[in-house]
Amino acid sequence: MPPPPLSFHYRDGLDSSRPSPTSSLYSLVDLVHPRKPRLRATLLCLFTLVGITTYIFLVAQPSLTAAPISLRKSAAPVEEPANSWRLLAANYAAKYRNVAAAVVASHPEVELTPAQELGAVTSFMVALPQNVIPLTVDPSRPIDPQLVLDFDTRSSRAEAEVEDLVADVWARNPVVLFSKLRSPISREAKSILQDMKLRPEPTIFEVDQRPDAEVLVPLLHRLTNTTILPILLIGGTSVGTIEDIRDLDARGDLRKAVTAAGAEVGGANNRKKNRHR
Template structure:
């Protein structure tokens, strides 16, 4: 295009003054024709629209085509925007019930010692599952994955104790479990020495309805108060519950201790 303009200007300069206006007009007309051809070559969908308006002057055709392209872009942008919103809204965030939330939080804490619940979390309401689960809870199979997570955490950690390091009743239960030589070893989390204690303690109380610590979970179920645990241990019900959870008594492995 630049070469075409340069040649046109050169030819115009060589011609007499009388013919320069005519040469200039021819060059502009040629430029207009080339521009129109390039435009429709790049936008073939608009060429048929312009041809239907062939009875109008060339300048009007270009104006009409430009308007059509503008409207096409606007409608396309609207469709793209709607599609984007649809993609954003197609998944609904999964809401965890208390049993699922207890399993999710326990799995999160047991997987890595450095995992902590953010202090910005409100322990009085259900936690955002994305904070404690490692998959997108908006995908169609989220419910299945949550159920798999629940089964897996209690299979790997059939005996789970939320305790306090300096609590006499917590030490009593730890001693009780140690004498049983349980396999896999009980997962023990001393909540009171953790960085997220102020969030985790009220959260566990809400999820288990426990009035105080320690909180002993057998197969993911809250066993009861320290008095209940003592009574179950004395009657042999505690051993039965532990065996029913999948853990093996007198397994001989050492206890896991997570802080």
């Protein structure tokens, strides 16, 4: 007998005898909707997407989490330039300190004479009402110039600047009175000055009302060779005691001294008249 004929089963133009990797997937799709080929393709894409997503989250995740570690390791060499900059800055600072030390050694701090010290202290007090002498200052010794001067006391021009400051403070304040608010002899000295109608007006400090009085009083006594307030300065020079002020005023010499210092006797009245014109 001749061998039986070979039978072939076709499905959608494909030989069913040939193995296909998606045959089981097609079979599953056929069970759901065997007559809808578009739906089969959609489901095939969906299953493929699910498989890729599963691979990413379950298989590829360890390699992704390891990435930051490698990045941190590669960032380590960046510290080397930063260390170099810090080293350069440290060397520059050391060099600058050496230069500054050399400048200080070549230009020591200016030393004030008693007359310059009196002018510097007065200028410091006149500049702002808030300027006070620190209570840590020893009034029996020369004051630190840096406390009362507003410029570099170690510069090559420090001496010249001190001279200019002293000349300026007495030009702007030819008559200065260091007084006590409730002292009878201080009131007498202020009355004598008031009668002269000075222009510019006398610069008056009520020393006992200042927070630095305990330092300022002995400091003024040392610089003016007086032992009691009030202290009257005309052109930066102390007139003396209240007895000396009375005597000069009685002889008319006080007015002469005030005029020589740059103040105008009766100038306050003239100024008022000019204002009314």
